[in-house]
Amino acid sequence: MYVLEVSSFQLDDCLNFRSNIAVILNITRDHLNRYDNNIDKYIHSKLKLAIFQKKEDILVYNYDDPILREGLMKYAIHPQCIPFSIEKKLHMGAYFKDDKIWIQSGNKKKFKFLNIKDILLIGHHNIYNVMASLIVSQILNIDKKFVINTISKFKPMKHRMEYFFHINGITFINDSKATNVNSVFYALDSIKGPIILIIGGYDKGNDYHELIPLLKKKVKAIICLGRKNKKIIKSFEKIIDCIEETQSMREAVRMAYRFSSYGDCILLSPACSSFDLFKDYKEKGNKFKQEVKELFTKKMK
Incomplete structure (x- = not known):
């Protein structure tokens, strides 16, 4: 199994790169000097991660990001899409409520995965990162206790809050x-x-x-x-x-x-x-x- 972080700069040159599980945390107005100050070009570059996937693949994405959500509607996206959100209770995916991260599956089963008070990371951006990671761990059938134990030990890195x-x-x-x-x-x-x-x-x-x-x-x-x-x-x-x-x-x-x-x-x-x-x-x-x-x-x- 390979875990890759792929930038828009790398995706620019990709013609058929395919990931079985893709995670898009957000799309923001960044690097636009590289894209003729045209955010649509930047969005297309980032969404290549999903565009090249097939029906049997999975895309995990941030539901709260309007640029990302609208972009996914604009292009032909074939994989199963699993969202995560801090702002909205979802019928499928991960959401945040009462300082806890909940996982909701398509068969209406939900369970508490993690109390945010148990981790050292600060800020909503870190909650988003954790939710995406929890979804992927579920897809890969990684033991819940191991995942929680690992996340609870994370500390903020240098130069990041x-x-x-x-x-x-x-x-x-x-x-x-x-x-x-x-x-x-x-x-x-x-x-x-x-x-x-x-x-x-x-x-x-x-x-x-x-x-x-x-x-x-x-x-x-x-x-x-x-x-x-x-x-x-x-x-x-x-x-x-x-x-x-x-x-x-x-x-x-x-x-x-x-x-x-x-x-x-x-x-x-x-x-x-x-x-x-x-x-x-x-x-x-x-x-x-x-x-x-x-x-x-x-x-x-």
């Missing part, structure tokens, strides 16, 4: 892997307290407007870290009073700390690739952590 520092009532989160708008959306959604957001980098044809409802509700200040910040500033200047920009991670960290107060969260979640000022998201995240630790090391001395 990494809670790495807490001081003076302020929490610092490194989410440098969030290189598209959708990832930032889930990061903001998973944080309760007021947020100072460090955002920016090399824009990939992003539409930042889907962040506006969460920004209005949760974000008190924005620091744009990148060579070109005009698009981000223009998107948010009417809703966020405090927007600053810089090309220095050190300055970004110090700005964020000046704007913060007890109970706040300082979040690095770029929504862009890191190639304008950094080698990659790892270098960007590590530099963020380094500057935070240096700031407080100097203060303590």
Whole structure:
């Protein structure tokens, strides 16, 4: 058995690639600079994963993603489709209710698979990932106890909603892997307290407007870290009073700390690739952590 993660870049060049079980977690406005800023071309590339499947194959997909759901209706899709949802109780597939993940089969049998309080992963995006994994484990008849035991041991990875520092009532989160708008959306959604957001980098044809409802509700200040910040500033200047920009991670960290107060969260979640000022998201995240630790090391001395 082979488990593959296949990108749209790879699918672009595929003419007959077929997977017996395919999982599509979402389709968001990402990499559009590669697709002539045409989201339909990007959707077609991603959906090749399902288009090449046959009737005896299975597609597991996110029912809550309108772009994905509409795309599946547009193209000839032959496999059995099994959805998962946080927002809706489904007659088949996996859904989320009362902090629990439920699996519903076609014969109207349902059972509780997992209590979300038993896992360490934070945020709706991780619940989606877990639901997709649970469906696949069921298809493959993997023992339920083994699956739950494994998932309960997962810890957040570096650069992915990494809670790495807490001081003076302020929490610092490194989410440098969030290189598209959708990832930032889930990061903001998973944080309760007021947020100072460090955002920016090399824009990939992003539409930042889907962040506006969460920004209005949760974000008190924005620091744009990148060579070109005009698009981000223009998107948010009417809703966020405090927007600053810089090309220095050190300055970004110090700005964020000046704007913060007890109970706040300082979040690095770029929504862009890191190639304008950094080698990659790892270098960007590590530099963020380094500057935070240096700031407080100097203060303590």
